[in-house]
Structures are given as C-alpha cells and as structure tokens.
Amino acid sequence: MVDIPLKCHCGQVRGIAHNVTPQNGIRAMCYCDDCQAFATYFKQDVTVLDEHGGTDIFQMTPSQIKFTEGGDQLRCVRLKKKGLYRWYTNCCNTPVGNTIGAGFAFIGVIHSIMDDEGERDQNLGPIRAFVQGDYAKEGLPAERYNKGFPFFTTLRVFWKLIIWRLQGKHKPSPFFDKDGKAVSKPVVMDRA
Ligand SMILES: [Zn+2]
Ligand SMILES: [Zn+2]
Known part of the structure; x- marks a missing residue:
C-alpha cells in the first residue's frame, strides 16, 4: 500500500492519494473523444495523451x-449538461480527474496530477483495460483495441462502485x- 503524491505542473496544488494498491483501484486507458477533448481544450494533449490519444486513469x-x-484551485467543466465532472487546476490547467457526482464513490484520477513518474506500474499495476478504441x-495495436467498454471491465467498475458506496467512500470528498x-461551479463547455 502506498501514498502517492499529487502535484500540479506548477506545484501550487499538492496532495496525496492515500492507501493505493493495484487491487483497490482500476487502472485504465481511455481513448474516448471526451477525454481527448478535455486534454486538448486545456492544451494538455502533449502532457496527458499517449501517442494514440489515450488517457491513463486510475479509478479509486x-x-x-x-x-x-491549493485545493481552492480546483475547477470543473462538463462536456455536456449531465456529463462527468472533469476537474483541473486553475493555476496551470493540470487535468486532475473525472467524477460522476457527489453520491458516487468514484474518481478516475488522471496521471498528470500524480507525481509518481517511473513508479506508476509498481504503484498502480499494469493497465487492466483499454477502452473506447474506436x-x-x-x-x-490490435491487442489494445476494444469497442466501447469490455464486459468484464464494466462489471468490475460497477462492482467497485457498489462496494465503495456501501463502505461510504464517496465522502469526505475534496470535490x-x-x-x-x-x-x-461546473462550467458546461461547448464541445465544438
Ligand atoms: Zn498548478
Ligand atoms: Zn474517456
């Protein structure tokens, strides 16, 4: 179990992701257009996206x-009215993570806020799921292509959502x- 330091690009926002193990979260690579749009809008495509447009996320x-x-630097956008709450830092536009809502014990932490370069595989385990390959x-690479969300990934995420909620892990939340x-206050962005 490790505590992973959190740090935005400029260093104003700092924190810790506590008690992380590869088993108590889900590391996924998301290729969806919304994740790409989020990174690109804040001109973070170079710092966030891999060569195929993927975002490396740890769901916890x-x-x-x-x-x-610097917790007061957190800002939020939604790409559509009911979309995910996508968090970033106001100081330097570092993407932080995606939440579903206050009632959900879930955040997909984006690698850009985790200060764990070189230790990521050890801390979080390998990427378990490559999603939204279209x-x-x-x-x-063909072995990374999945149409949408693979069945077992979806199952695992739903299962975690239920367990985490039953354990009351939706709060306290910094979000x-x-x-x-x-x-x-979330700003609804025009995708265009
Ligand atoms: Zn910053
Ligand atoms: Zn995505």
Whole structure:
C-alpha cells in the first residue's frame, strides 16, 4: 500500500492519494473523444495523451484523495449538461480527474496530477483495460483495441462502485461539499 503524491505542473496544488494498491483501484486507458477533448481544450494533449490519444486513469475513491495545498484551485467543466465532472487546476490547467457526482464513490484520477513518474506500474499495476478504441488515433495495436467498454471491465467498475458506496467512500470528498455541491461551479463547455 502506498501514498502517492499529487502535484500540479506548477506545484501550487499538492496532495496525496492515500492507501493505493493495484487491487483497490482500476487502472485504465481511455481513448474516448471526451477525454481527448478535455486534454486538448486545456492544451494538455502533449502532457496527458499517449501517442494514440489515450488517457491513463486510475479509478479509486474520493475519500482517499486529500489536497494539502491549493485545493481552492480546483475547477470543473462538463462536456455536456449531465456529463462527468472533469476537474483541473486553475493555476496551470493540470487535468486532475473525472467524477460522476457527489453520491458516487468514484474518481478516475488522471496521471498528470500524480507525481509518481517511473513508479506508476509498481504503484498502480499494469493497465487492466483499454477502452473506447474506436476513438483512438491511427496505429492502435490490435491487442489494445476494444469497442466501447469490455464486459468484464464494466462489471468490475460497477462492482467497485457498489462496494465503495456501501463502505461510504464517496465522502469526505475534496470535490463536493457535505451537501453534495461541487466545490467549484461546473462550467458546461461547448464541445465544438
Ligand atoms: Zn498548478
Ligand atoms: Zn474517456
């Protein structure tokens, strides 16, 4: 079990992802157009996306995340009205992660906020699922291609969502206050 330091590009926002093991989260690579649009909009495609447009994400619980500095720099966009809450830092546009809502014990932490270069495979295990391959850039290796979400990945995520919620791990959350309101008002972005 490790505590992974969190740090934005400029260093104003710092924190810790507590008690992480490869088993208590799900590491996935998402190629979807929304994840690509999120990174690209903030001009972070170079820092976030891999050569095929994938975002390396570790799905875990909000209660494991603590910001020790600069938590007030968190900002949020949604790509459509009911879309995921996509968090980034106001200071330097570092993508932080994606949440579903206050009631969900879930955050997909984006690798850009984790200060664990070189230790990622050891800390989080290998990437378990490559999802939404239809949106990947050309040249995606066949073994990484999945149409949408592979069945067992979906099952595993749903299972985790239920367990984590039953364990009450949706709070405390650095992203939603105790009344379930986002700590920064989400801005709905026009995808275009
Ligand atoms: Zn920053
Ligand atoms: Zn995605």
